Amino acid sequence: MFDIEKLKFDKDGLIPAIVVDAYTKKVLTLAYMNKESLKVSIEKGLTCFYSRSRKELWLKGETSGNYQHIVSITADCDMDALTVVVEKEGPACHTGTDTCFTNEVYQSDDHHEFTVNGLYDLLVGRKKDKPEGSYTTYLFEKGTDKILKKIGEESTEVIIAGKADDKKETIYEIADLAYHTMVLMVQMGISVEDIQKELGSRHIIDHKVKQEKMTK
Numbered sequence: 001m002f003d004i005e006k007l008k009f010d011k012d013g014l015i016p017a018i019v020v021d022a023y024t025k026k027v028l029t030l031a032y033m034n035k036e037s038l039k040v041s042i043e044k045g046l047t048c049f050y051s052r053s054r055k056e057l058w059l060k061g062e063t064s065g066n067y068q069h070i071v072s073i074t075a076d077c078d079m080d081a082l083t084v085v086v087e088k089e090g091p092a093c094h095t096g097t098d099t100c101f102t103n104e105v106y107q108s109d110d111h112h113e114f115t116v117n118g119l120y121d122l123l124v125g126r127k128k129d130k131p132e133g134s135y136t137t138y139l140f141e142k143g144t145d146k147i148l149k150k151i152g153e154e155s156t157e158v159i160i161a162g163k164a165d166d167k168k169e170t171i172y173e174i175a176d177l178a179y180h181t182m183v184l185m186v187q188m189g190i191s192v193e194d195i196q197k198e199l200g201s202r203h204i205i206d207h208k209v210k211q212e213k214m215t216k
Helices: 035-044 116-129 135-142 144-163 167-188 192-215
Strands: 015-021 027-033 048-051 056-059 068-075 082-088
Touching: 027 035, 027 048, 027 082, 035 048, 035 056, 035 068, 116 135, 116 167, 116 192, 135 144, 135 167, 144 167
Parallel strands: 015 082
Antiparallel strands: 015 027, 048 056, 068 082
16 A cells, blocks of 8 residues: 655645546546545545635535546656546536636647547537538438448458558558447447446456466
8 A cells, every 4th residue: 555645745735636537538627635635535436635715625526426436546756746547427627517628728730639539529520510521421421321331341451451461551441440430439329438438347357367367
């Protein structure tokens, strides 16, 4: 068990805690903990912070129901800041948004961030707005059978490229397959988080199987 006495709390007895979504890796909020709230967080497995304005502890979700289940807590190299990875229930921000960080200050014209969740949101927008001339719009208009046919075709392309041991082509075809699979996900109302949770549950099962084999 980690000794929290090793952590460096500031003059007010606080340490910043950066809360991160376990699935999307999105920064949800920046809050503060003292030794007592950190101990509560560890004991309950739920984020508990110290309110600097109210001068008291507050368990996230106690009144809103938007609990944050802790996956891990990690200290930085200087031991004066924490990252708290969580599985959240509902919005992280008191305003009702998914994250507290919603006000864009700067966006580079040359460098763009890509995320699977960002692509998923884009596809959701395509299905809703159906902009003319969009290939994604075409797929949604043709329906599930057309989407499934494309997934079959792209799966075959992945196999051919992989069999040829062509790394560049295999990457290209896997990207095509991933895109069409995500179109199907949007079509069926399956979220990225649904898939992440399923994969996460399989990781736990796989870990247990490996342990069982080692003990035999």
